[in-house]
Amino acid sequence: MRFSRMHLPTLKEVPAEAEVASHRLMLRAGMIRRLAAGIYSYLPFGLLALRNVEEIVRQEMNRAGAQEVLLPAVQPAELWQESERWDFYGKELLRFKDRHQRDFCFGPTHEEVITDLIRHEVRSYRQLPLNLYQIQTKFRDEIRPRFGLMRGREFIMKDGYSFDVDDAAATISYQSMRAAYGRIFSRCGLDFRAVEADSGAIGGNFSHEFVVLADSGEDAIASCEKCDYAANIEKAQSKFVETAVPEVKSDSAAAETVATPDCQSVDEVAAFFKVSPAKIAKSMIFESDLGFCMVVVPGDREVNEFKVKAELKANWLEIPAPGRVADELGLPVGYLGPLGVDIPVLVDREVPQMGVMVCGANRAGYHLKGVCWERDFSSKEIADLVVVNAGELCPRCGAALQIDRGIEVGHIFKLGTKYSEKLNATFLDQDGKEKELVMGCYGIGVGRTVAAAIEQNHDENGIKFPYAIAPFKAALLNLDMKSEEVTAFCEKLYQEFLERGIAVLYDDRNERPGVKFKDADLLGMPVRLTLGRKGFKRGIIEVKLRDSSTSQEFPLDDLEPLWSLFSELQADDTRI
RNA sequence: CGGGAUGUGGCUCAGCCUGGUAGAGCACUGCGUUCGGGACGCAGGGGUCGGAGGUUCAAAUCCUCUCAUCCCGACCA
Numbered sequence: 001m002r003f004s005r006m007h008l009p010t011l012k013e014v015p016a017e018a019e020v021a022s023h024r025l026m027l028r029a030g031m032i033r034r035l036a037a038g039i040y041s042y043l044p045f046g047l048l049a050l051r052n053v054e055e056i057v058r059q060e061m062n063r064a065g066a067q068e069v070l071l072p073a074v075q076p077a078e079l080w081q082e083s084e085r086w087d088f089y090g091k092e093l094l095r096f097k098d099r100h101q102r103d104f105c106f107g108p109t110h111e112e113v114i115t116d117l118i119r120h121e122v123r124s125y126r127q128l129p130l131n132l133y134q135i136q137t138k139f140r141d142e143i144r145p146r147f148g149l150m151r152g153r154e155f156i157m158k159d160g161y162s163f164d165v166d167d168a169a170a171t172i173s174y175q176s177m178r179a180a181y182g183r184i185f186s187r188c189g190l191d192f193r194a195v196e197a198d199s200g201a202i203g204g205n206f207s208h209e210f211v212v213l214a215d216s217g218e219d220a221i222a223s224c225e226k227c228d229y230a231a232n233i234e235k236a237q238s239k240f241v242e243t244a245v246p247e248v249k250s251d252s253a254a255a256e257t258v259a260t261p262d263c264q265s266v267d268e269v270a271a272f273f274k275v276s277p278a279k280i281a282k283s284m285i286f287e288s289d290l291g292f293c294m295v296v297v298p299g300d301r302e303v304n305e306f307k308v309k310a311e312l313k314a315n316w317l318e319i320p321a322p323g324r325v326a327d328e329l330g331l332p333v334g335y336l337g338p339l340g341v342d343i344p345v346l347v348d349r350e351v352p353q354m355g356v357m358v359c360g361a362n363r364a365g366y367h368l369k370g371v372c373w374e375r376d377f378s379s380k381e382i383a384d385l386v387v388v389n390a391g392e393l394c395p396r397c398g399a400a401l402q403i404d405r406g407i408e409v410g411h412i413f414k415l416g417t418k419y420s421e422k423l424n425a426t427f428l429d430q431d432g433k434e435k436e437l438v439m440g441c442y443g444i445g446v447g448r449t450v451a452a453a454i455e456q457n458h459d460e461n462g463i464k465f466p467y468a469i470a471p472f473k474a475a476l477l478n479l480d481m482k483s484e485e486v487t488a489f490c491e492k493l494y495q496e497f498l499e500r501g502i503a504v505l506y507d508d509r510n511e512r513p514g515v516k517f518k519d520a521d522l523l524g525m526p527v528r529l530t531l532g533r534k535g536f537k538r539g540i541i542e543v544k545l546r547d548s549s550t551s552q553e554f555p556l557d558d559l560e561p562l563w564s565l566f567s568e569l570q571a572d573d574t575r576i
Numbered sequence: 577c578g579g580g581a582u583g584u585g586g587c588u589c590a591g592c593c594u595g596g597u598a599g600a601g602c603a604c605u606g607c608g609u610u611c612g613g614g615a616c617g618c619a620g621g622g623g624u625c626g627g628a629g630g631u632u633c634a635a636a637u638c639c640u641c642u643c644a645u646c647c648c649g650a651c652c653a
Binding site for chain 1: 577578582587588589601602603610611612613614615644645646647648649650651652653
């Protein structure tokens with residue numbers, strides 16, 4: 001492609017909205033433009049990168065035996081009512097009516113549609129296993145879209161669905177997808193981890209997330225330094241270490257009520273009693289579809305809402321407004337405690353080890369001191385309810401856990417029969433018995449993968465595209481457009497790139513050299529070729545890798561080394 | 577949905593507090609000079625100051641409402 005003819009509007013200045021590197025660079029490199037909150041147009045340069053990721057996804061999905069389909073983006077409400085997600089999915093589901101006032105939604109995911117398709121098509125175990133995928137625009141009406149393509153409302157996603165005869169077969173499908181995902185992200189040149197994850201609203205009982213490591217990532221993952229345990233922080237557990245609890249003599253003073261004006265936070269209470277926050281029992285009210293409950297954890301720990309939700313077996317969980325807690329429960333937020341409340345109390349497994357502790361008195365302005373587990377807590381049920389910290393011990397091998405940040409680019413789930421049950425998708429097995437299809441579903445955020453790649457591969461000058469997803473593999477800079485011989489050579493070289501099928505961006509613009517260098521760095525082509533009058537006289541062309549600070553010179557009369565370089569880069573990229 | 581902030585040429589922002597002629601840089605057009613790391617000069621084009629209402633002789637500026645966007649917490653590829 002000739003730069004002079006390409007719509008590639010690079011920006012010197014950064015639009016104010018861009019917070020993270022990938023968003024900033026994608027705007028500056030003329031890859032995307034914002035139309036509305038979380039909704040972007042893909043410009044030619046951005047679309048090329050996107051298509052490269054899609055192509056890798058297609059190759060690896062096909063290789064794993066999946067077949068590509070394309071399902072409708074607009075879906076009838078009936079299907080979602082049948083799966084009972086019409087009410088359940090919430091406001092993320094973009095709903096609208098057609099001219100006949102029939103309810104529809106714009107698909108945020110396609111379990112319903114694919115299951116509906118399959119239930120009409122698949123009758124026999126002989127037709128299984130089946131694995132279908134599509135690459136399509138989805139819409140999720142996120143409350144807070146941000147970071148450009150990282151969290152858009154409209155986004156391109158590869159979603160795949162597998163159908164098997166039983167759980168064992170479904171596991172095989174799942175493992176095969178897990179392997180394919182590893183190949184996909186490796187080929188995209190990403191440093192990633194496959195971690196155990198919460199399966200969220202999609203449902204199901206077993207899932208892995210593929211997380212690209214990046215400090216700007218929105219997800220945190222815990223991984224073991226020694227073994228291969230890795231989990232999303234939402235799900236991560238640690239080995240419980242029992243410590244000696246200071247014994248409380250039976251004749252020791254009972255819990256005592258103390259006036260603690262203006263001490264609502266754990267820190268304030270700890271300061272008031274001159275004890276460490278670890279000695280404060282932090283009590284919080286949660287509300288779920290099962291009603292209110294209280295969760296008690298040590299004051300220096302953070303409640304893991306996902307664990308609470310799982311422990312309760314609730315469908316949803318949130319922290320109610322303090323006003324509601326006061327109105328409906330008569331409890332003063334800031335002075336909550338587990339003693340004498342008449343709603344279920346969930347206690348973290350570390351609380352019994354706190355010894356003598358302080359907690360709220362359920363009376364505004366008062367706390368209790370001298371509280372102890374054995375004597376004072378009415379329910380003795382405990383569970384793991386806190387967010388793991390770095391340095392805690394691996395639940396598998398006992399080595400230390402580390403916490404990293406990352407970007408979730410893929411997620412695979414074993415769904416089981418959740419949707420086939422609801423939608424009555426069955427087949428006849430070998431014995432002529434009717435059975436429900438066992439499903440799996442597999443997603444990849446295509447745009448997010450591009451964003452993650454940039455997040456992980458950039459410097460202060462711009463993008464450093466991994467070769468496989470680079471929109472152009474090379475930038476050819478003609479620094480002397482007015483020199484006929486230089487231009488003639490560049491033209492010849494450009495043609496040879498075209499013949500060899502290596503995507504090149506030929507900068508033939510009437511611009512000063514500085515502009516061309518800056519744009520080449522910003523756009524991040526892996527290889528930069530520079531030819532100017534001086535070099536031409538010396539019979540050399542300058543070759544520089546974007547990822548390297550040094551350059552080398554190749555003779556103009558023998559460019560074989562150049563083509564070998566591209567062969568090597570190409571090979572690296574398909575090797576897995 | 578809560579909490580905070582911002583809306584002024586395509587982009588980044590100043591002007592607002594203290595009402596009185598809409599500004600700068602970048603980008604764009606033309607001409608000239610320049611030409612290996614985002615050049616310079618001259619001349620231009622482009623803005624209902626987010627929208628509506630109000631106060632006032634007079635509103636980008638003050639008031640009310642509204643819309644949009646961004647940032648901090650719950651959703652997810």
